[in-house]
Amino acid sequence: MAGLRLTDFRSYESADISLTPGVTTFVGQNGQGKTNLVEAVAYASMLGSHRVASDAPLVRSGAERAIIGVDVTRDTRTMVIELEINPGRANRARVNRSTVTRARDVLGILHTVVFAPEDLALVKGDPSDRRRYLDELLVQRNPRMQGVKTDYERILKQRNALLKSSGAARRAGIDEITRTLQVWDEQLAQAGGEIVAARVALLNLLRPHLVDAYALIAGGAEAVSSSDVGATYVSALGPEVEPSTDRQVWQDALLVGIERRRKDELDRGVTLVGPHRDDMLLSLGDLPARGFASHGESWSIALGLRLASLEVLRSDGEDPVLILDDVFAELDTVRRRRLSERVAQGTQVLLTAAVVEDVPAELDGRRLVVSRGTVSDG
Numbered sequence: 001m002a003g004l005r006l007t008d009f010r011s012y013e014s015a016d017i018s019l020t021p022g023v024t025t026f027v028g029q030n031g032q033g034k035t036n037l038v039e040a041v042a043y044a045s046m047l048g049s050h051r052v053a054s055d056a057p058l059v060r061s062g063a064e065r066a067i068i069g070v071d072v073t074r075d076t077r078t079m080v081i082e083l084e085i086n087p088g089r090a091n092r093a094r095v096n097r098s099t100v101t102r103a104r105d106v107l108g109i110l111h112t113v114v115f116a117p118e119d120l121a122l123v124k125g126d127p128s129d130r131r132r133y134l135d136e137l138l139v140q141r142n143p144r145m146q147g148v149k150t151d152y153e154r155i156l157k158q159r160n161a162l163l164k165s166s167g168a169a170r171r172a173g174i175d176e177i178t179r180t181l182q183v184w185d186e187q188l189a190q191a192g193g194e195i196v197a198a199r200v201a202l203l204n205l206l207r208p209h210l211v212d213a214y215a216l217i218a219g220g221a222e223a224v225s226s227s228d229v230g231a232t233y234v235s236a237l238g239p240e241v242e243p244s245t246d247r248q249v250w251q252d253a254l255l256v257g258i259e260r261r262r263k264d265e266l267d268r269g270v271t272l273v274g275p276h277r278d279d280m281l282l283s284l285g286d287l288p289a290r291g292f293a294s295h296g297e298s299w300s301i302a303l304g305l306r307l308a309s310l311e312v313l314r315s316d317g318e319d320p321v322l323i324l325d326d327v328f329a330e331l332d333t334v335r336r337r338r339l340s341e342r343v344a345q346g347t348q349v350l351l352t353a354a355v356v357e358d359v360p361a362e363l364d365g366r367r368l369v370v371s372r373g374t375v376s377d378g
Helices: 034-046 117-124 127-141 144-171 176-218 247-260 262-268 295-315 333-343
Strands: 003-009 012-018 022-027 066-074 077-085 092-095 112-115 229-234 279-284 321-325 348-353 366-371 374-377
Touching: 003 034, 012 034, 022 034, 034 066, 034 077, 034 112, 034 127, 034 321, 034 348, 112 295, 117 127, 117 295, 127 144, 127 176, 127 279, 127 295, 144 176, 144 262, 176 229, 176 247, 176 262, 176 295, 176 333, 247 262, 279 295, 295 333
Parallel strands: 022 348, 022 366, 112 321, 321 348
Antiparallel strands: 003 012, 003 066, 066 077, 077 092, 229 279, 366 374
């Protein structure tokens, strides 16, 4: 990536930063805007923030919209992405100054892997955090999956609305609800089956890299045998469904599961089966990592997941921009060193730190000082 430009993004009225290969560190005290810079880079890659769930906080106070521009160098050519973030309205995008039909059409141009303090939620947080991890990587590898996810979310919303209205309808003696639901069942199972099959296939690719990365990061007396680190896909359909990579298998299973839970769904007014209810079970030995792993073990697993993402993208022939957002302040000396040794080999690394002393020697490089929304060479 050769450049980053911002207009009314977070704390920045404007910014124009040239970037080079190798390691670039944004140094600044908390609240100066350094994390906002790498957040913008990650947003251009995934059309989402690793810090907040909605776009509204990304627009500078008093502004109506925010604009992110990035120059992405691939092989011998540079592609210019421009994203216009419009909270409450459709975002817009241009590539090489030409407007694209949908903002999501920029997906796949820039690849990133983000390490951040929020990563601990991959182990200790809710299933939604782990689903998001899988889906973001899916979309980076295959941007078409964003369209499948969008379709699924639309179908799910419509189906839930119908389920919520079913109670009053049944009390009024109207039974068309079930027949109408069956139309949405088919659509939900079709899109959902594709998502689950893709997640299972991705997890199969991630698992050996997670094992290796955990052993590297944990190390020493804390390290466990590779067979003790696990990552298993858990479907809301139950353990009786084999973790297949065949979308038709999942489509059929979802239709059976929907029919089995029909009464429960009508009673509760919500869809109870589908990829929106699934999880990725992370384990150490026979115990789930969530609730049983120590703080250090949880960090090793979280970092292992990010390193596994990196290796999967590299196996696709991509060398993503590595973003380390204030993560070293969260790690002990051993984990700092082992993580930095692994990521230092990346073509481009962007990291943030409150003080230079937080940056391991292995990641010494260009330094940019961030102060009150201005960026200068340090």
